[in-house]
Structures are given as C-alpha cells and as structure tokens.
Amino acid sequence: xxxxxPPPSDHPPPLQPQVVLGAVTTGLLNTxxxxxxxxxxxxLALVPGVKADWRRHPIDQVISPDLFFGLDCRLAxxxxxxxxxxxxxxARALLTAGHALQGSARVDVVLxxxxxxxxxxxxxxxxGVVEAINKADPADIVAGFLAGRPGKSALDLxxxxxxxxxxxxxxxxxxxxxxxxxxxxxxxxAAHVNEDVxxxxxxxxxxxxxxxxxxxxxxxxxxxxVEFCEILALHDWLLNALRNAYDxxxxxxxxxxxxxxxxxxxxxxxxxxxNAHLPRELQWLWxxxxxxxxxxxxxxxxxxxxxxxxSLLTQKAIEETLHKEVL
Amino acid sequence: MMYSPxxxxxxxxxxxxxxxxxxxxxxxxLSHLSVExxxxxxxxxxxxxxxxxEQFRRVRPWLxxxxxxxxxxxxxxxxxxxxxxxxxxxxxxxxxxxMMKLVRLSQEAGVVIDYFARESACARRxxxxxxxxxxxxxxxxxxxxxRDTGSRPPSTASGWLSNGxxxxxYTVLNAMEAHAWDAPLExxxxxxxxxxxxELWRDGADPGADKEVLLKQRQYSCPFLAAVWQLVRLxxxxxxxxxxxxxxxxxxxxxxxxxxxxxxxxxxxRAMPFYAYQSLSIMPQNFLPIETAVRTIIDHFIVQPGVMExxxxxxxxxxxxxxxxxxxxxxxxxxxxxx
Numbered sequence: 203x204x205x206x207x208p209p210p211s212d213h214p215p216p217l218q219p220q221v222v223l224g225a226v227t228t229g230l231l232n233t234x235x236x237x238x239x240x241x242x243x244x245x246l247a248l249v250p251g252v253k254a255d256w257r258r259h260p261i262d263q264v265i266s267p268d269l270f271f272g273l274d275c276r277l278a279x280x281x282x283x284x285x286x287x288x289x290x291x292x293a294r295a296l297l298t299a300g301h302a303l304q305g306s307a308r309v310d311v312v313l314x315x316x317x318x319x320x321x322x323x324x325x326x327x328x329x330g331v332v333e334a335i336n337k338a339d340p341a342d343i344v345a346g347f348l349a350g351r352p353g354k355s356a357l358d359l360x361x362x363x364x365x366x367x368x369x370x371x372x373x374x375x376x377x378x379x380x381x382x383x384x385x386x387x388x389x390x391x392a393a394h395v396n397e398d399v400x401x402x403x404x405x406x407x408x409x410x411x412x413x414x415x416x417x418x419x420x421x422x423x424x425x426x427x428v429e430f431c432e433i434l435a436l437h438d439w440l441l442n443a444l445r446n447a448y449d450x451x452x453x454x455x456x457x458x459x460x461x462x463x464x465x466x467x468x469x470x471x472x473x474x475x476x477n478a479h480l481p482r483e484l485q486w487l488w489x490x491x492x493x494x495x496x497x498x499x500x501x502x503x504x505x506x507x508x509x510x511x512x513s514l515l516t517q518k519a520i521e522e523t524l525h526k527e528v529l
Numbered sequence: 530m531m532y533s534p535x536x537x538x539x540x541x542x543x544x545x546x547x548x549x550x551x552x553x554x555x556x557x558x559l560s561h562l563s564v565e566x567x568x569x570x571x572x573x574x575x576x577x578x579x580x581x582x583e584q585f586r587r588v589r590p591w592l593x594x595x596x597x598x599x600x601x602x603x604x605x606x607x608x609x610x611x612x613x614x615x616x617x618x619x620x621x622x623x624x625x626x627x628m629m630k631l632v633r634l635s636q637e638a639g640v641v642i643d644y645f646a647r648e649s650a651c652a653r654r655x656x657x658x659x660x661x662x663x664x665x666x667x668x669x670x671x672x673x674x675x676r677d678t679g680s681r682p683p684s685t686a687s688g689w690l691s692n693g694x695x696x697x698x699y700t701v702l703n704a705m706e707a708h709a710w711d712a713p714l715e716x717x718x719x720x721x722x723x724x725x726x727x728e729l730w731r732d733g734a735d736p737g738a739d740k741e742v743l744l745k746q747r748q749y750s751c752p753f754l755a756a757v758w759q760l761v762r763l764x765x766x767x768x769x770x771x772x773x774x775x776x777x778x779x780x781x782x783x784x785x786x787x788x789x790x791x792x793x794x795x796x797x798x799r800a801m802p803f804y805a806y807q808s809l810s811i812m813p814q815n816f817l818p819i820e821t822a823v824r825t826i827i828d829h830f831i832v833q834p835g836v837m838e839x840x841x842x843x844x845x846x847x848x849x850x851x852x853x854x855x856x857x858x859x860x861x862x863x864x865x866x867x868x
Contacts, residue, residue, distance in 0.1 A: 243551065251663045251767055257548065271681070272681070274672035274673060274674050275677055276675070291679050307679070322671045322692065327855075361679055
C-alpha cells in the first residue's frame, strides 16, 4: 500500500538487490466489531516512538512501521548448493476496513556480497537486506522461493508475516470475539530486479490455495509491485472468506451456521475495491488479471448468492411466524 | 498540473492524493562533532576538587585536538561540548553545589562545557516518558548462524545482549568422554572470537507484571544508559520524530533536586548545536569496558524510519560523508591514570 515517499537520500546504496522475496498473510482481526480508525492507529504503532501511517479514502487503512527480523539461513534452490544468507527481513502489518489484517514480509537479496559473515553492525547499517555468501542464480532463487516448501533451515517469510499479525492479539483494544470464521490465506511473491527489464508479472493460483506472483522489474517500480501483491492477497482472502461462509451455511445437519451469513455480509460485503489503493503504474496488471481470472465477477457472484440466501431465509422466517399466528 | 480530459487515451494525471504520515521526522540543528569532556562517578564529584580539576586539565588538549581536526566538509566547523552527570545510581547529593563546582572547575581548567545532561533522564524523562524503553524495544538480537529462518521473534526479553554464543559445558551419557565443553563464539568474528555479553537491565517486578509496573521497577545498567546518551547526542533516538531528550536553556538557577533539573540544559548561550553528526567521548581509561558494552548495544539498535535519511541528507549538503554504521560515527579517547 502506498506509503509516503521516503525522504530523498543523495547516497546511492552500494549494492542493489538482484532478487526481492516476499510473503503476505491475510486474515480476520479477532474482534467483535471493526476497529475504529483511532484505535487501529494505536494498535498498529508496533514500533515504540513511531506512529502508524494511515488513510481514510476511499476505505480506512492503517499501516504499521516496519519491524526487522535477524536472518542467517539458506535459500531454497532447485539446483546446486543452497546459498546462505545473512541480514534482516522487514515486515509490516496492514489493517483495512478495521478488520482485514495482513502481515507483509520482504527481504532484499544482494548476491556475491562477501565471503563470510561480517560484524552485526554491517547488517544493521542496511536493514531489510540480506547478503548471500555463496554464488547463486537469481532465477533459481525466485523459483525455489515460490515453490514454497522451505526446509528446516531455509528462509520462511510466511512465518515472519504471520508473526507480525500475531502481535495484534495482545492489544487491549482487541476483544478476541470475531463473529466469523475465516482462515488465513498466504501469497508468495518473488521479484527479479534489474535496471534493464520491462516491468512484468505472472500470477499463478496453486493447488494449495496459495497465489504466487513472479515479477521482473526495474528497482524504481518494485514498491508498486509490493502494493499490488498486498492488494491481490487481500482480495483473494475476501473472496475465499465469503465463499467459505456460504459453503458452511449449506452443510446439512449443522444448524446454526446460517448465523454466519449476517456477519459475513456486514464484515466483508463492503470491502471489495481492488482499485482503491492500486498504484496507477500497475493498473494494466490488474486489468490483465481481471480479464483472465475475473476475480471481481467471482466476488459479485458470491455476494449475490449470500444475499439471495439471506433473503430467502428471512422470507421463510416471516412465513413461519405468520403460520404460527394463524394457528 | 490540472486535470484535463485526455484526448488521446493517455492516462489522466492524478487529482486526488491522501498520504498521512504517522510520524514526521524533525530536522535537528546539528554540530559536526559533539565532545563529551570527561566523566565522573557521583562519589568523585562529592569528594575533593583537585581530581576533578586534574581530569578537566587532561581533557583540554584532546578537546583542542578534536576541534582542530573535525570533519566539517564545506562548512565552518561546529563543535559542542557536553557532560553527563551520574545521578541515576546515586542522587542524594546537593545538586546546586555540585553543578556550580563542575562549572567553576571546568572553566578553571580551560574547558568550556556547553551542555549538561542527567543520566537518569536517559532512563526516564521528567514528564514520565520512558526514554530507555525506546532503545530496549528496538534492539535486534543477532541471528544464530545457519539457524534463523525468520520465524524467531525479535526480542531481548532477558535483559542481556550478546554478540554470539556463550561457552557450554555438558555431560555426555554413555560416551567415552563424560564431560564436554563448547567454546564461546562471536558470530561476526574475523579469525578468533571476542565474545561479549552485556547486562542491559535488572527487573525488580514479579514476572507477569504489567508493563508500567515492570518499567518502574527496572534498573538499567550503566552501559545501557550510556548507549541512550550516545544515540541522543547523535540525533538518532526519537520519540514521534522529535529528539527523545530535548535541550532547555539554563534559567540561571540550579534546582535542589536532581529530578527537577532539565534533561539536557544549555549553559553556554553561544554554544553550537547539541546534536551532532559524530561524537567523541574523552574519559578515563577505566571506562573502556563500559564503552565496549555501549558499542555492542548500539550495534544492535534499529534506527527508526527516516531518521538516518534526514541526517545523511543534511550531511550531504555540507559535503560530509557519514558512515552507515552508527558505531563508526562514535569515537573515544581514553585518558591514562585512575581518574
């Protein structure tokens, strides 16, 4: 999501990352009612001494400052030895419409930086960056990360993004009484960064329910792609949450699940708006995605089904009441 | 640019923008160098005047050398001096007496002190704001080699911070050797390890106490407060974009209680700015282990977003190149002798 531009710096970073890896986890904030903007700004001030960024139009959104995580582990690759990386990952939390919560983690990978682990002050002077010790092929790193099966000692940004979400559980403003079940969803993205490439992306929905976005971009456009992935993750989650609520209400012999449709409508019904914070530079990518995956059509269809079902149930309830009165 | 309907299908320029920065980083007035001109424990300040005068006299030539050699780029050199009063661990002394003694003796030795600061303010401000907690909550532990995959939360809950792994002794069952030992390891070692483990604070509150109670009963270590002090001087420790400790002008009267004294007070009206790109601390050599601990702590400190950029941009305007690593912006001179 668009953060204000960082202040300009005249120092060019010494080494540009060739690969940037990211994970976005999306879920429902565990509250009985959406968090008002002021409360959300308090809760998402995850770094002491720094306030959260926020926007009100067209939909409330609060973005936490970045948290950093120390890394010394391997990158999953298909061929050859797994490169060892040392440095820090960054992660932030985003809250949209007061209850759609996301953890967004990323790490910038600089290849061939040094031959051994350096003193920690070196890595703290370039937070958010990891340096790979052994040789590695950027394309292989992208493919290995998106395969998404990190071994015991391989980078796991999914966990990092989920951890940032869990930080909100402790806040006193959160009553932990969400009226709706909604599974968390994960999106993985990986970018091959190169000054000379045209920006482009391929999006794949896997059989494990995970969206995977493969990006190639010049460095200046990378922040737009990060926002794009966060927006895509949010809307993929919304669609799944609504469909799942509907499916659960249809299961036979599970009385009481109809009760979830009301909260599903009032919680999720108004949130769909992929263009809300979409960077203009990537409008073409969303448009292309819509032509092929038709996410907005799917959302409308799911919403119509839920509304129709609620109408029918209401009608039935009225008829039953009238019937009792006649008796 | 005004919005106008496009004729050729090109995308229109944006007409609406909303970007609310939670925190805006303040641009501070900055000196090129902040020099700390000596340091005493409170008991030394209470006792005889001769050792105090003697230390200031020994500080003076090094202060002059620092002024003469400061890196000031294209600008005229700006150097300010400061002195940190040790009122955290002992504070029952008579504040006006000690302050006037310090001002008088430093002047006698030819050392002009521009700013005085209180060590206890590095823990907590007069308004109750927990300054030390700003640092405590932004320390990042070093990842274990080949082990940390991003799943471990960043925390220093133990009150200790190290640059590696301690030595380990253990008993091996059913083995030829019943007793085994693993050497300590500095994670970022060059050839051989120098393992450092620093006590940051000691908690007095019961485990599980709420944060406010916990912080009130926490005793910070001397290196921890000195690390806060260094970061404040370097303009790197901020509360909502403003410096964590702000400078107050001296109003002509020293209050009786240490706790009533300003956090940082400017006693020289012609002083250059308190905050600086780089820092130098001149002090007796027995503070070397403490300053090693200070550097260890600062090597694990995460700067808030935008702060480093604000300083770097200002430095670039003056043609000064600053090190990216904070501890490379700090230097020390250790005086021989006991005090």
